[in-house]
Amino acid sequence: MDGRQQLSLRERKKMRTRETVLREAFRLFERNGYANTTVEQIARAAEVSPRTFFRYFPSKGSLxxxxxxxxxxxxxxxxxxxxxxxxxxxxxxxxxxxxxxxxxxxxxxxxxxxxxxxxxxxxxxxxxxxxxxxxxxxxxxxxxxxxxxxxxxxxxxxxxxxxxxxxxxxxxxxxxxxxxxxxxxxxxxxxx
The missing domain is CATH 1.10.357.10 (Tetracycline Repressor, domain 2)
Incomplete structure (x- = not known):
């Protein structure tokens, strides 16, 4: 059994959200460049609010x-x-x-x-x-x-x-x- 199976449903959802934000951010960084990508664009692509983004990452650079x-x-x-x-x-x-x-x-x-x-x-x-x-x-x-x-x-x-x-x-x-x-x-x- 791996570590993910031992996590609660809430923890797994949080992990998935974090991974989605990271994945979408890097997709946008590659497409638009780091400087031309905003937190709002990342949040929209990850289907979260900017406020939710900041719960996981204090800044764009922290990604x-x-x-x-x-x-x-x-x-x-x-x-x-x-x-x-x-x-x-x-x-x-x-x-x-x-x-x-x-x-x-x-x-x-x-x-x-x-x-x-x-x-x-x-x-x-x-x-x-x-x-x-x-x-x-x-x-x-x-x-x-x-x-x-x-x-x-x-x-x-x-x-x-x-x-x-x-x-x-x-x-x-x-x-x-x-x-x-x-x-x-x-x-x-x-x-x-």
Whole structure:
């Protein structure tokens, strides 16, 4: 049984509405361009009101950074085998989350990533998303290493892993092999 079957009818309806808004937004972005697409157009295409749109997304830009993968990756990171280093545990978490993601969902995420990295008006939001990722990862690193969150090692490890994501995604968002290879470099240690 998958997670959707365990959700209530209300939760499933909310999930469908969110997915419909995302799908219609990306269809309109591709057809009209991001800048030429309004929230009202997206809402109309998704058959919801603008008010409903804003219940799911605080802004048009948030459609691009609505990344539902952070929490599952962090959860998989914390649950990774204890003998793995933090970097290897993160690599494990990526494989767990992306290895089980339905193809359609991955396609939507890849489109979203592409737009985030290619549109100047979204770059600021992308930076904020990286900071959010780094903070969430730092909390998980503290748990994984059994260290206090204030330990200077914790944000450095989280920042290094997030840096790998930034540098590999800049050229090609969701470049799986590049991310995994870069994590391997980080895990082996930086050259002297």
């Amino acid at each position: 691009l950074i609505a990344d539902d993968c952070i929490e599952p990756i962090i959860d998989a990171f914390v649950r990774a085998p204890v003998d793995l280093s933090p970097v290897a545990a993160y690599r494990y978490a990526l494989a767990q989350v992306f290895g089980t993601m339905p193809r359609v969902e991955f396609g939507v995420m890849a489109s979203r990533q592409y737009l985030m990295y290619t549109m100047p008006e979204v770059k600021g939001a992308l930076y904020e998303e990286y900071l959010r990722t780094m903070r969430a990862l730092a909390d998980a690193v503290a748990v994984r290493l059994n260290r206090p969150r204030e330990d200077p090692v914790v944000p450095v490890v989280a920042g290094a892993i997030t840096g790998v994501l930034m540098v590999t995604a800049d050229e090609s968002p969701l470049a799986g092999d590049a991310i995994l290879s870069a994590l391997d470099v980080l895990d082996k240690g930086l050259p002297n």
